[in-house]
Amino acid sequence: MLKKVEILSVGTELLMGQIANTNAQFISQHLPEVGLGVYYHSVVGDNPERLTKCLQYALSRSDVIITTGGLGPTQDDLTKEVIARTLGLEMIQDEESANHIRQYFKNTGKVMSENNLRQAFFPAGSTIIDNVQGTAPGCIIEHEGKVIILLPGPPKELIPMFNRHILPFFQKRCDSPLTSKFLRVVGIGESMVEKKLLSLVDKQTNPTLATYAKDGIVSIRVTAHDEGKIPASLLVSDMCGKIVSILGDSVYTDNDEELENTVLKLLIANNLTFSCAESCTGGMLAEKLTAIPGSSKVFKCAAVTYMTESKTEMLGVNPEIIEKFGVVSKETALEMVTGMIKTAKTDVAISITGFAGPQFADEPVGKVCIGVCTPDCTTVKEFKFSGSRDRIRTLSVVYALDMLRRALLHLDIPN
Amino acid sequence: MLKKVEILSVGTELLMGQIANTNAQFISQHLPEVGLGVYYHSVVGDNPERLTKCLQYALSRSDVIITTGGLGPTQDDLTKEVIARTLGLEMIQDEESANHIRQYFKNTGKVMSENNLRQAFFPAGSTIIDNVQGTAPGCIIEHEGKVIILLPGPPKELIPMFNRHILPFFQKRCDSPLTSKFLRVVGIGESMVEKKLLSLVDKQTNPTLATYAKDGIVSIRVTAHDEGKIPASLLVSDMCGKIVSILGDSVYTDNDEELENTVLKLLIANNLTFSCAESCTGGMLAEKLTAIPGSSKVFKCAAVTYMTESKTEMLGVNPEIIEKFGVVSKETALEMVTGMIKTAKTDVAISITGFAGPQFADEPVGKVCIGVCTPDCTTVKEFKFSGSRDRIRTLSVVYALDMLRRALLHLDIPN
Numbered sequence: 001m002l003k004k005v006e007i008l009s010v011g012t013e014l015l016m017g018q019i020a021n022t023n024a025q026f027i028s029q030h031l032p033e034v035g036l037g038v039y040y041h042s043v044v045g046d047n048p049e050r051l052t053k054c055l056q057y058a059l060s061r062s063d064v065i066i067t068t069g070g071l072g073p074t075q076d077d078l079t080k081e082v083i084a085r086t087l088g089l090e091m092i093q094d095e096e097s098a099n100h101i102r103q104y105f106k107n108t109g110k111v112m113s114e115n116n117l118r119q120a121f122f123p124a125g126s127t128i129i130d131n132v133q134g135t136a137p138g139c140i141i142e143h144e145g146k147v148i149i150l151l152p153g154p155p156k157e158l159i160p161m162f163n164r165h166i167l168p169f170f171q172k173r174c175d176s177p178l179t180s181k182f183l184r185v186v187g188i189g190e191s192m193v194e195k196k197l198l199s200l201v202d203k204q205t206n207p208t209l210a211t212y213a214k215d216g217i218v219s220i221r222v223t224a225h226d227e228g229k230i231p232a233s234l235l236v237s238d239m240c241g242k243i244v245s246i247l248g249d250s251v252y253t254d255n256d257e258e259l260e261n262t263v264l265k266l267l268i269a270n271n272l273t274f275s276c277a278e279s280c281t282g283g284m285l286a287e288k289l290t291a292i293p294g295s296s297k298v299f300k301c302a303a304v305t306y307m308t309e310s311k312t313e314m315l316g317v318n319p320e321i322i323e324k325f326g327v328v329s330k331e332t333a334l335e336m337v338t339g340m341i342k343t344a345k346t347d348v349a350i351s352i353t354g355f356a357g358p359q360f361a362d363e364p365v366g367k368v369c370i371g372v373c374t375p376d377c378t379t380v381k382e383f384k385f386s387g388s389r390d391r392i393r394t395l396s397v398v399y400a401l402d403m404l405r406r407a408l409l410h411l412d413i414p415n
Numbered sequence: 416m417l418k419k420v421e422i423l424s425v426g427t428e429l430l431m432g433q434i435a436n437t438n439a440q441f442i443s444q445h446l447p448e449v450g451l452g453v454y455y456h457s458v459v460g461d462n463p464e465r466l467t468k469c470l471q472y473a474l475s476r477s478d479v480i481i482t483t484g485g486l487g488p489t490q491d492d493l494t495k496e497v498i499a500r501t502l503g504l505e506m507i508q509d510e511e512s513a514n515h516i517r518q519y520f521k522n523t524g525k526v527m528s529e530n531n532l533r534q535a536f537f538p539a540g541s542t543i544i545d546n547v548q549g550t551a552p553g554c555i556i557e558h559e560g561k562v563i564i565l566l567p568g569p570p571k572e573l574i575p576m577f578n579r580h581i582l583p584f585f586q587k588r589c590d591s592p593l594t595s596k597f598l599r600v601v602g603i604g605e606s607m608v609e610k611k612l613l614s615l616v617d618k619q620t621n622p623t624l625a626t627y628a629k630d631g632i633v634s635i636r637v638t639a640h641d642e643g644k645i646p647a648s649l650l651v652s653d654m655c656g657k658i659v660s661i662l663g664d665s666v667y668t669d670n671d672e673e674l675e676n677t678v679l680k681l682l683i684a685n686n687l688t689f690s691c692a693e694s695c696t697g698g699m700l701a702e703k704l705t706a707i708p709g710s711s712k713v714f715k716c717a718a719v720t721y722m723t724e725s726k727t728e729m730l731g732v733n734p735e736i737i738e739k740f741g742v743v744s745k746e747t748a749l750e751m752v753t754g755m756i757k758t759a760k761t762d763v764a765i766s767i768t769g770f771a772g773p774q775f776a777d778e779p780v781g782k783v784c785i786g787v788c789t790p791d792c793t794t795v796k797e798f799k800f801s802g803s804r805d806r807i808r809t810l811s812v813v814y815a816l817d818m819l820r821r822a823l824l825h826l827d828i829p830n
Contacts (some may be wrong), residue, residue: 015453017444018627020435024458029432038430039465043439043456050454057472180431191488191528201490210461211489212428214569221431273722282705283698286719290697293773293804301725304701304717306710307688310759314716314729344725358708366522386523388548389708391571 006062010070012045032178034170046076069153071136084123133157179232182256216398275344280354315339337371421477425485427460449585461491484568486551499538594647597671631813690759695769730754752786
């Protein structure tokens with residue numbers, strides 16, 4: 001049975017860091033849909049000896065090998081030849097592919113060199129896969145119980161070939177497809193999430209759980225295959241229910257979406273216009289929300305009041321409040337958020353003021369005060385973040401969005 | 416001698432396609448600067464048996480192994496333990512790292528679980544590398560002629576550790592060190608840059624030139640080694656001079672810095688306060704400038720006037736101008752930038768208004784109008800960008816910054 005997949009990418013441009021290996025990412029995202037697991041990615045340069053060894057090693061540990069790159073017309077492109085030699089197969093010209101290549105050059109008016117016809121040669125017994133976006137066809141080789149698939153390097157060519165030919169090829173043979181759901185959690189660190197879920201993780205092999213943390217958000221992947229008559233989707237949704245019952249309203253989505261998308265949807269659903277007053281985050285909150293198509297339905301405006309006097313000039317913050325409590329204080333955040341509501345004439349507003357660092361004088365770096373105002377409530381909260389300037393700014397935006405999410409859903413805002 | 420490098424990335428999230436392996440790309444870009452070649456990338460999941468085998472194979476074919484990921488506090492994170500076992504080394508707690516982790520939790524007020532202290536254990540004999548961005552330190556192990564380097568997975572943590580510790584570590588041992596300089600070019604596409612530099616590229620093996628394009632900026636890396644008695648640095652600076660004589664004032668730095676840094680330095684040097692009025696970019700320009708420490712010296716405020724009426728409410732834009740010429744027009748951009756100067760009482764301002772897409776009604780997606788106002792001049796320009804919403808927003812910010820750079824340096828603004 002085919003189970004373990006290895007993606008073997010061939011190309012010196014990957015080893016020079018000119019491009020990231022997005023082909024491996026793309027293929028990896030989609031193979032679980034047809035019951036296959038990607039166990040390894042490998043990258044090797046355009047060098048026949050090293051490619052041969054990588055291929056032999058891949059054959060020794062994987063059932064399916066998908067190569068990307070090295071199918072072009074140049075001297076560098078040697079994936080097919082190396083694979084044929086390694087498997088002991090002859091190279092045979094495919095007349096249809098040769099005609100297709102000749103036709104391509106005729107149509108584009110470009111001059112064809114004889115090298116281009118190398119692209120019409122394939123290891124004997126290959127199933128050839130058309131390339132509608134370029135001249136290098138791919139192929140599928142079934143050999144001694146293994147499947148070896150050769151795809152071209154340019155994503156524009158690889159993606160349609162993969163979708164049209166490779167996925168259906170495996171779909172036909174798949175007997176246990178995987179189903180995944182991604183929950184996302186805000187306000188709890190990764191190790192605390194794992195601790196809380198330990199009882200679930202320990203007992204489980206189907207579904208499996210995996211966590212991944214980034215910028216104050218923890219993603220939890222829940223993956224299952226069918227078990228007897230119980231479909232994978234039921235196992236996954238059952239597990240998601242258990243997780244939510246443990247983590248509660250810190251789980252903001254079961255649809256793998258960014259927190260700003262969740263908040264924007266809430267604003268749109270409630271038909272509430274939004275504005276924000278930012279200081280230390282310098283426009284990052286506004287930028288994140290307006291990055292989403294359709295944000296113009298509810299996003300009215302933002303004031304980045306970076307210098308102290310601009311808080312008074314743009315938002316009408318009382319300078320005596322700033323003088324008395326400081327520019328980073330709950331009192332100033334409150335003045336900013338109520339000032340923004342008045343100035344911008346919006347339904348909902350957020351204010352953020354804080355010290356993002358690096359250290360200057362005796363500023364308490366990481367102290368951030370956030371205000372949220374909705375038609376139902378006004379609330380301010382003080383945070384203490386740590387890390388770099390960028391991290392403090394990013395966490396400020398994440399926690400501000402979460403405060404607004406909770407206010408809109410009438411949830412408690414935890415201390 | 417150390418020559419062949421393998422980057423071994425550990426993380427199921429890579430094999431599931433949740434993220435692309437940008438760490439391998441980043442590391443690969445920079446190792447040639449210290450005379451090392453990257454021969455292989457490998458990716459394996461959070462599985463001790465498979466990781467052990469990958470590590471053994473890497474040790475058999477490479478001189479330097481750099482692992483990324485698997486250094487966190489959770490059960491999944493097992494890179495250090497597997498490496499210690501494979502090399503036959505004990506795991507020893509580093510007291511300084513343990514204190515650092517305790518301090519981190521004390522500062523942030525979060526609850527530390529005992530798991531977090533796993534991050535303070537290292538294979539015996541390791542050189543520990545501080546992680547200023549997180550709690551998981553890295554380490555360098557020198558073992559039987561091989562060098563094994565463990566770095567954390569999050570790029571925000573990996574990148575500064577690599578730059579501050581790993582590059583200098585290899586720099587010291589490199590016997591034919593390479594010297595590099597990075598020029599950056601704005602306003603000319605990559606293929607045009609390559610075409611203009613063709614005569615320089617063709618003749619050269621020392622220095623070598625490589626270009627890399629991202630978000631409207633082309634970076635040119637000029638790399639040389641000593642040639643007889645001529646030091647590499649002289650060869651590099653000579654070549655940089657030739658490049659600048661060809662590309663002219665489109666080269667905005669020979670110091671590999673972001674365009675916003677160049678512009679911020681100009682503002683600080685001229686003691687000019689800055690504000691901006693953004694529409695389609697939604698705060699991206701303000702965010703980029705305020706991301707730089709020290710920006711508070713000159714950055715006063717920003718107005719993100721996203722809805723049409725907020726352009727009038729916040730900046731005093733004449734609604735008749737918007738009615739007559741459209742919200743995306745040179746006339747509106749001019750009103751926005753002069754309005755911003757008055758409202759914010761600053762010396763210098765930028766305005767950006769445009770259609771970033773996706774397509775809505777018959778809006779001309781990609782049309783962006785930018786205004787710049789300095790004490791010496793006021794100028795507006797219309798652009799036609801193409802690509803995704805994100806790309807159009809990013810290019811708008813880049814070209815706005817370049818217009819301001821040129822205005823401050825009294826350079827021509829090209830058509």
